[in-house]
Amino acid sequence: MSLEEAAKTVADQIRRQQYVEVYAHHDADGIAAGAILCHAMLRTGIRFRMRICAEVPSASLSHDAASLLCDLGSGMENLPPETMVVDHHLPLFTGQFHANPRLEKIDGDRELSAAGMAYIVAQEMGDNRDLAGLVIPGIIGDGQVFAGRNLEIFNEGVANGIIVPDRGMMLPGRDMAEKWLLATCPYLEGISGDDSAVADLLTGAQGANGFRLDTLMSLAVLKSAPQTSAEGLARLYGDTLHLQREVIEDAHALTAVIDACGKSGHGDLAVALCLRSSAEIERAWEITRRYHLDVIGALKTAHPAKEGEAVYECQNATLASDIADVLSRDRVHQVPVLVYARSGEACRISARSPHGVTTDLGPLVRNLAAACGGNGGGHHSRAGATIPCDQLETFVKGWQEALAA
Numbered sequence: 001m002s003l004e005e006a007a008k009t010v011a012d013q014i015r016r017q018q019y020v021e022v023y024a025h026h027d028a029d030g031i032a033a034g035a036i037l038c039h040a041m042l043r044t045g046i047r048f049r050m051r052i053c054a055e056v057p058s059a060s061l062s063h064d065a066a067s068l069l070c071d072l073g074s075g076m077e078n079l080p081p082e083t084m085v086v087d088h089h090l091p092l093f094t095g096q097f098h099a100n101p102r103l104e105k106i107d108g109d110r111e112l113s114a115a116g117m118a119y120i121v122a123q124e125m126g127d128n129r130d131l132a133g134l135v136i137p138g139i140i141g142d143g144q145v146f147a148g149r150n151l152e153i154f155n156e157g158v159a160n161g162i163i164v165p166d167r168g169m170m171l172p173g174r175d176m177a178e179k180w181l182l183a184t185c186p187y188l189e190g191i192s193g194d195d196s197a198v199a200d201l202l203t204g205a206q207g208a209n210g211f212r213l214d215t216l217m218s219l220a221v222l223k224s225a226p227q228t229s230a231e232g233l234a235r236l237y238g239d240t241l242h243l244q245r246e247v248i249e250d251a252h253a254l255t256a257v258i259d260a261c262g263k264s265g266h267g268d269l270a271v272a273l274c275l276r277s278s279a280e281i282e283r284a285w286e287i288t289r290r291y292h293l294d295v296i297g298a299l300k301t302a303h304p305a306k307e308g309e310a311v312y313e314c315q316n317a318t319l320a321s322d323i324a325d326v327l328s329r330d331r332v333h334q335v336p337v338l339v340y341a342r343s344g345e346a347c348r349i350s351a352r353s354p355h356g357v358t359t360d361l362g363p364l365v366r367n368l369a370a371a372c373g374g375n376g377g378g379h380h381s382r383a384g385a386t387i388p389c390d391q392l393e394t395f396v397k398g399w400q401e402a403l404a405a
Contacts, residue, residue, distance in 0.1 A: 003104045003120060003149070010084050010099045011124035015044060017066040020084075022050040023073075025114070026267055027321070028141030028259040030071030032134045033086060033118035035274030037070065039131055040122035052267025055375075055386065071114035074100050075366065075377035086121055088114050090362045090377055101149065109379045111148030113138030119153055132157030133243035134274060137255040143329075143382070164242040169213070170235055172256035174285060176211060177202060180220070182292040184299075185256075186232030187326045188224040193296035197223070231355050232330035247278040257284050260291035263318055295322045302327065310337045311396060317343035320350045321384065328352035336361060338399055340392060347374075347389040351399075353381040359403065368398045 001009075014020060020041060024034030034050050041048050048068075058078045061067045067083050074087035077094075084097040088108035091100050099121050101112040115138025122128040135153050139146065146154050157163035173179030180201060183192045191197050201223070205216035221233055241251035248254040254273070261270035261284055269284045298319050305311045310333050314320045324339040333354045340349045349369075351361050361383040369376030369385035372395050376385025387395055 001104070003099075003101060003106065004124070006099045006103065007117070007120045008124045010086060010097050011121050013066075013084055013097045014041065014046065014068065014121075015125060017046055020046060020048045020066045020068050021061075022048050022068045022070065023056045024050060024052055024069075024267075024271075025071035026052045026054050026262040027071070028255045028262070029113045029115050029138035031258050031262050031267065031270045032115040032137045032141075032274060033070040033113070035271055036115060036118040036122050036128070036131050036134050037068065037086065038271075038275065039134075040125040040128050043128070044125055050271055052262050052271065070118060074098070074102075076375075086114060086118050088112055088117055089379065090366070092377075106149060109381065110145050111150050113142050113144055113150070115139070116150055116153055120149075129156065129160050130162055130245050132160065132162045133246050133251075136163065136241055136243060136251045137258050140251060140255040141259055142379075143325075162244055164244060166240045166242060168237065168240045170238055170240060170252050172250065172253035172288075178289070182256075182289060182296075184292050184295050184322065184326060186224075186228055186235045186330045187296070187299055188220060189227035190223050191220060193293055193300070228330050229332050229355075245276070247273055247276055247281060256292075257288045260288040263321070264291045265318075295319050295326070298323055299326055305396075309400070310335050311399075312337070312339045314339050314341040317341035317348040320348050324350035324352045325382075328354045333357075335359075335403055338396070340396075342389050342392075345389055347387050347392050347395075349376065349385040349387065349395065351378075351383045351385075357381075364399075364402055368395050368402070371398065 022034050024030040038048055038050055056072050061080055069085045071087055073085035074089040074091045074093050077092045079093050081095045083095055085093055086099045088101055091102050099117050102108045106112055115135045119135045132153055139150050171179035171183050173182055177198055180191055180198045201219055204219050205211050242249050243251055246254055258270045266287050302312050305313050314323050320339045320341040324337055328337040336351055336353045336359050338351050340347055351365050353359055360380050362378045365383035365385050366377035369387050372387040372391035374385055374387030378384055
């Protein structure tokens with residue numbers, strides 16, 4: 001079965017429904033994926049309810065209503081067989097309504113996000129080409145590349161005037177000071193979260209006609225280079241994208257706001273933005289500001305749980321994923337990074353592989369979590385799990401043994 005055939009199977013099943021319960025993962029890719037399909041359903045006259053969540057226990061899915069999982073579900077073997085899944089994670093679900101690039105031998109880690117898969121399904125429901133811009137937060141949020149099917153969707157969006165490429169600063173923010181203050185991708189040691197350091201940086205780059213961007217970049221690199229990886233610094237300036245149909249035009253800014261709102265429990269705001277409501281943009285930005293400052297605060301106190309090992313404890317489970325992203329991407333590590341955070345009796349785990357490290361984290365984390373009475377999985381270089389807190393030591397020991405093997 002081709003990718004289009006799988007997408008059509010799911011699209012036809014959606015179109016048969018009068019009402020759909022939509023569950024979307026709480027990051028930028030999941031929320032964008034869910035929003036794309038909600039746009040398509042709205043245009044087709046199908047009623048829906050969309051919920052943003054970190055995970056969906058299969059027991060919570062109702063047999064009385066059609067369920068559609070976005071950026072969730074592929075790794076769950078015990079879903080009701082009639083569940084519709086649009087995802088790009090490692091597939092264990094065997095139901096017939098499952099659109100996933102991996103099932104068609106396409107790289108779901110790098111070349112097609114859940115949002116991209118949702119776009120292909122939406123195209124089978126009608127002419128939804130104007131939604132191509134919403135695929136971009138999925139690509140950026142999951143650290144994918146513009147290759148394969150991602151590139152095809154991007155090129156289509158450019159050809160239709162939905163996406164306009166450009167070059168410039170890639171930091172999200174409402175003004176120049178906020179861009180540097182809230183920097184977490186990359187995290188800039190000595191600048192991020194420090195108002196006075198940002199003020200000094202901007203003063204030092206002030207020219208007769210405003211900021212000298214070359215000077216600004218140079219000063220930032222000199223300040224942060226001792227503690228920041230070359231890969232991280234390369235994210236300061238590069239390809240930017242203007243999304244002509246979205247309420248926040250800058251793609252990196254839209255991604256940051258969707259992601260922060262989703263992870264901080266304000267998924268409703270993230271969805272509203274993706275459904276093109278501009279009513280509460282400023283509130284969404286303030287939530288994003290607080291969230292990024294919380295991440296930066298947690299990073300300033302992040303230390304390995306044990307000397308010489310890339311295993312970190314985070315005090316806030318909401319921040320664990322972003323902390324793991326920063327530590328693996330912007331700090332220099334030679335081995336995968338593990339971040340854990342306790343939340344009641346459950347322990348949330350995020351694992352990331354730095355650039356150049358080839359450990360396949362998805363199966364490793366899934367197997368370790370299952371052995372500890374939890375659940376987990378993910379991608380080749382990014383994975384997560386939830387386990388009972390009393391099994392944390394067992395999980396970490398298994399992790400260390402697997403990496404040493």
